[in-house]
Amino acid sequence: MTTGSRTPWRQPLALVGAAFVVLWVLVAVLAPVLAPYGPVDQIADKLLEPSAQHLFGTDQLGRDVLSRVIYGAQVSLPLAFLLVALSAVIGSIVGAVAGFFGGWVDGTLMRLADLVFAFPGIILAMAVAAALGPELRNAVLAVVVVSWPSYARLVRGLVMSARNSEYVAAGRLLGSSSVRTMIVDLRPNVAGPVLVMAALDVGNAVLLLSGLSFLGLGAQPPMAEWGSMVVSGMDYFDLWWLWLYPGLSILTVVLAFNFVGDTLRDALDPRTARAIRG
Amino acid sequence: MSALLEATGVAVEYHRTGAPPLRAVDHADLTLARGEILGLVGESGCGKSTLGRAIVGLQGTTSGEIRFDGRPVAPLGLRRRPAELRGLQMVFQDPYASLNPRRLVGDQVGDGYLLGGTSKTEARRRAGELLERVGLPADAVKRYPHEFSGGQRQRIAIARTLAAEPSCIIADEPISALDASAQASVANLLVELVRELDMGLVFISHDLSVVRQIADRTAVMYLGRVVEVGPTRQVWSEPAHPYTKALISAVPRADGAGVLPVELPGDVPDPSRPPGGCRFHPRCPVALASCAHDDPPLTILRDGRSAACVLAE
Amino acid sequence: MATLLEVEDLTVWLATRNGPRKAVDGLSFRVDSGEVFGIAGESGSGKTMTAMALLGLLPHAAKTSGRAVFEGRDLLAMKPRALRDVRGRSIAMVSQDPSTSLHPMLSIETQVTEHMRHHLGIGKSEARGRAVELLSTVRIPDPERALKAHPAQFSGGMRQRIAIAVALACEPRLLLADEPTTALDVTVQAGILRLLDRLRRERDLAVVVITHDLGVMSAVADRICVMYGGRTAEVGPRETVLTRPRHPYTRGLLDALPHPEGGAATLRPITGSPPSLGAVPDGCPFHPRCAFAVDSCRERRPEPVLVETGHLSACPPDPLGGAA
């Protein structure tokens, strides 16, 4: 009846989001061209206020904050994509196996997922990162450890409901093997929701990763990473330009991905959309 | 006439945590010959759909035996279904749920050929032929299910089973989700196919009047049991089981006479706690005292009829 | 019998992505008090939208025109607040599936009494007393205990009886029953039809029954309106419409039914399918599927005209007229 058109790409929010995503990707790729200075070059006096010379000011070591913010995109974006891809692939495989085989396989894998859910994300990530050593690579691993279960749950639910569907039953009656069914009949129904979840998850990954760096468990100085820039800016709390701009960068990146992901989610059917939200 | 399909003493139980097992089908017997249409009727919860799913192997059985063309039908597990069972197919109630919304119609109809060893292009071509056979344009192969109406989708679902060259189709409420005019045409299509391909058809339905129109024989189920089977005409004109009688007189007729249908008092009891004796006795208008403890088996009467009632002669 | 509801030229536009489309198009009928009036049609014929328009419960952005005079007031012209006082009090609704139309989390007591207390301003204990009476009227065993229960604890037939009790709570004059038995088993359906028939006799209640099932129509309706593509195809007394229909669509619907005596091997479907919202053909909406269609059917929109006493048909060529 009045469902109205929900073509995602016509929605202003998605357009704004997509524009910002493209913009940030460009910034990351073109950082050497765009940035006036290198990310670790100590080129000026320390702690200069923003000026025409240094639009975002300089930090405690006399580095150009604008350049560091621009190079920060080179750290956060690729890592976030990598993270989300890893979590989505691992989670989807686990979920598909659990949903398809059911029984004790499902029970074991899902209890494992519950276990991860039982820890607040950052505390578990913190424990993992601390255990493996405070390094950016380990922080990435830690975030993967806490993010795969969402995909596993989503895919498991989708596979289970599709597995009990009549079109799968019809295919099986025609002589389709369980593996062929999984590929031919289930994959197209799982791919869309997983992609939407991944789009939304890029934002979360950026937040978690920068949070770990903020705690000193991720990127280490002198790397130009937004979370660690905020934390080193904290020591000069009243010099707002040190921490404001890296934070704003995180916000705009995350917001852009969330705008896109949220609109995509609305284009899915409501039940699936809810599974993603939860 | 040797039976194409033979179900003997089939029972299906659902096990639920923290509740007694639910016996959805309890020692049901059915036979079906080639070229025959068997109508399977009963109210919701009587186990007719479960029995249908058990026959094709989509539902495991607790006891009993199902034979298709003399071969036992094993429940479908993770393995591929054996090729000799491909002749036994099912059409489902809801054509919106029984077709994959994200696959092309042609691919879904062609699956049957593809899985039978035909090449991809050949399967696609033959799928087009089948779709034309069931009354759809050949270009339907390149479209998605949502582009079709309910009746057309059910035709697609029927075409899909035909690709397996079936000799027996179990149709579970195939027309109840459709509009009046589509109901008639889909029912007609099934009847035509049975006659043309000399198949057997089990037509599961809650709609007695349609079954009366198309079925050669009718089986009536109540609370997991088959309580009466026989040639449709006789079952209708002189029902042997009081439940069959109640069911028939409850159907309102569109004759403009303004006659209210007869009500059968009471509810269908909980299948996990069926009444002792004859399962119908608490609602039966003609029950004897002995019906409360004697459970009558399905007994053969004359003219190929059977009924499970002590009063049936 | 006094006229209770008079609908004139009711048109309902629904918002679609291609702009507003007519779901009901110039429908007129009247319902007398104590009468069962049946509206028959396939899905998309506009029968449910008619009921929703009368209750002011159309989806967002829907528009109406025409008049629907109920007890001297035009329902379509009433302010939302005033219409709310009619709804549930003078006009009540029973919908198709009691397992979705009763609230799963509220007790039967709340559901039977909440509008009673709101509309009639009576206290909790009085409302409770009335609820017990109502439940026994609709033959719910042990009404006192039933009040404390929740819908999940009842069977489908019992739930529909409860839904009817909810509808009757404020002693309405008109009951709109939208497919009231479609979700039920046939033996249970018989009970509900008998209940509706008893209620209208005992309470002088007018009932509008909306259904696709001509058998149900034949059992309970006094007069029948057959709708197609949002318009009236035919209106008249039950017996006339079902035994001597004048509109080819009604004839087609009856022919598509399994023959009452069985026997004939095939059913006779109407070719084609009913038009979807916004795709109703010009002229007579039925003409593309009609075996009797002539040129004028494609061009002019036929209005229902009197073909015999109390019987209107919207088919000017009247090919079935001779059969009468």
Place this chain on the structure above:
Amino acid sequence: MSSAKPKSGAPGTGRRAARPGGVLLRFLARRLAAALLLSVGITLVAFTLTQLVPGDPAAANLGQSAIGDPAAVAAFRAKYGLDQPLPVQYLTYIGNVAQGNLGVSQQSHRPVAEDLAEFVPATIELALFAIVLSLVVGVALGVIAAVNRDRWPDQVLRVVSLGGVSMPTFWVALVAFYLLSFKFDLLPGTGRLDPVLSPPPYTTGFYSVDAALAGQWDVMWSALGHLVLPSLVLAVYTVGMLMRFSRASVLEILGNDYVRAARAKGLPERVVIVRHVLRPAMVAIITVAGVAFGSLLSGAVLVEKIFSWPGVGQYAYRSAVNLDLPGIMGVSIVVAGVYILINLLVDLLYGVIDPRIRLT
């Protein structure tokens, strides 16, 4: 208006449940068993993680000078049971945990349980404050968005909620602190109390409650005042999350037949929304509230650092950096335990909201 007859509904619907209470108890017992299993799993994870730590706790705790002294190292190892095989260490550990003994912190040299009794309530107090705030604001805004679907309030609120879930919490904390406390001095900034005040006598560990119990009103007001800024900051994320979710579940409920039925009864829209829509919507919302509580604990770790809030996040962070095994394990267990408790509470609330869970 379709003429579909639903396929045989669940057989067995419609029979009165024999013992409603028994069903609820069974439901809870099942959940409790699951929670216990989860707890064992958690201790295992915590234990395994600490085994992965590459550093040597003896070295970390005794300092470089003592490393050269094998006797001191051995004594240290024996004292903390580090010389036992791993499964034995784990079993000993579980046994101790069951008795409330979480070991001695190698950092503060006090029993971890004692440390946590001080630090955990600080975080919980903050998280509770924030969750209540988020639920009230988030659900209210979500309902407003849903009933105005696709109209301007919905569009605006959508941007607001997406903004909320996109903010890096630690950065919001800095911005808020800078503006509200540092620049304009509207709210107290760091710590749990004004420095001149001393903490109230320990009862619950929540300063606001303890102070009220002791009748120290100035302390209570100071404690509440200090809670405002950090809990506001924490709530930014969860308000966005709950808003979006409430909107979705209210919309889903609004599409139900029973809502149309409630409107057909002529009930005022307010009653329809509150009684007929919000109640079933809450089932989904409280599930997310449980998840939201977890994310508040995460957020607390980041925020505590900025507001010098002596909570479990600070403690965990210090333990992690100093390789304080009992400390990390203690925190993990207590935090996961809190999470399990919250989930049990959510399950219990299901039963309260939805009679079907109690009855069928």
